[in-house]
Amino acid sequence: MTADSKSKEKVAQLLDVNEVSYRYGSLFALNKVSFEADAGELIALVGRNGAGKSTLLRCIAGWTRATDGDVMIIGTSVKKDERSIREHVILVPDTPPFYDELTAWEHLQFCAQANLLANWEEEAEQLLDTYGLLSNRNAFPFTFSRGMRYKLALCIALLIEPDILLLDEPLGPLDPVSADDLWREINSHRNDGMTIILSSHQLPYEAHPDRYIIMEQGEVIAQGTPDGLRKTFKIEGALSMDAMLRSAIMAQKAARHDK
Template identity: 35%
Template sequence: MITVTNFTKRYNDFTAVRDLSFTVAPGQILGLVGPNGAGKTTTLRTLCGIIPPSSGQLSIATHDIVKAPIAAKRSLGYIPDDPRLFDTMTVWEHLAFTAAAYRVSDFERSAEALLEAFDLTNKRDTLAHNLSRGMRQKVAIACAFLHDPTVILFDEPLTGLDPQGIRNIQQAIRERARAGAAIIISSHLLSLVEALCTHLLVLNLGECRRFGTMSEVLGDVGHTDGNSSLEAAYFTMTKDDAQGEA
């Protein structure tokens, strides 16, 4: 369960996110969309405890990220848009390191299954600095999944992946949701969000423009031309903001 209540983040005189509230229940996948600078990454980075909120409450699996950060992070898997690996460690050493950090005993079976699921078995002993961008992304996701988190945050999860990798990651995300994880996907790939997500949160200028189930949001916007795709709805929802900034 993810709960965000009246969350605001300020940087001096600039408000990056203003009075944001939403929830993601177990089994739900929330698509977080908006233009560059809308506040998406700030929201994710605050949820995972990298930066503190200016005000409001954010909780991961009922644990307040400020008051109980260790308990919250033990329930959390976070995949940033540019995952940083240790260049001189192998793929398997990354998994072993992650298992030790989260105190995952007998991790080998789960690690082997993740390597197979993400087509990394033949890269097991490869150093991170010899991996492609897409391979590094898959290693980061495998590490994030290893401790079986109940909350998973993705910031542009498909960066650098080939078509087979994209299919594998989409399948893994669906499987995690079916198993009861609460998931947020921040992405500019609207087709991915529409295909995977059960719910949608549209951010712009640090404020919530729409929040609800995918069908509710698409239905609320409406189109006289009969086009109910997320792409068409997105441009309708952000059009006024863009005109206001011009």
């Protein structure tokens, strides 16, 4: 392997989640979670409600500090340098926060200026149009429905174009047409090298993730490509979320029983 290829390989390794744990008192919300992500990957973080998906995304984004372990983004520890990490990672939570005194367009303007974006206006208008918000550009987000607020947060994130985009339950607030628009945007940006990690318990077939990470009670109990998991759990036909979760949980229980 040449020096150049080694350098490219190192750059492509955007994310390293290493033995991350998070405790609420004596309760583990996350327990030694580890995985890596490369540039351009779409990773589906799946599990039942309360499995730890949202907490994990918040730890990756630097919104929540891990109790143990660490998250490395492009070789930098989230714990040691939260400010610079936020230049590379954006989390869109299931309930995005906004400033009451700023309009939708002013939010885009504020974020564009904060990230030193040039000639951003046309792209911002296209994003608002794609998600049906262009006519609401001068309205205040606190007057929006939950779905509209999530769409605005998506517009802001996609305008900034981070190296890593984290989406927490993106399908919940979106109507079917907006969900289709989201998948088109996701596929376009992953082709350009953006790494996207989304949490869901109702991921549709058309999402086509490169990899699934299955969580249960704060732990990663299985991970792999769709074909790999289908073979591991001997699932025939389409890889449904229910079948995958059920098989992974049963395998985990069997492994613990054998110990």
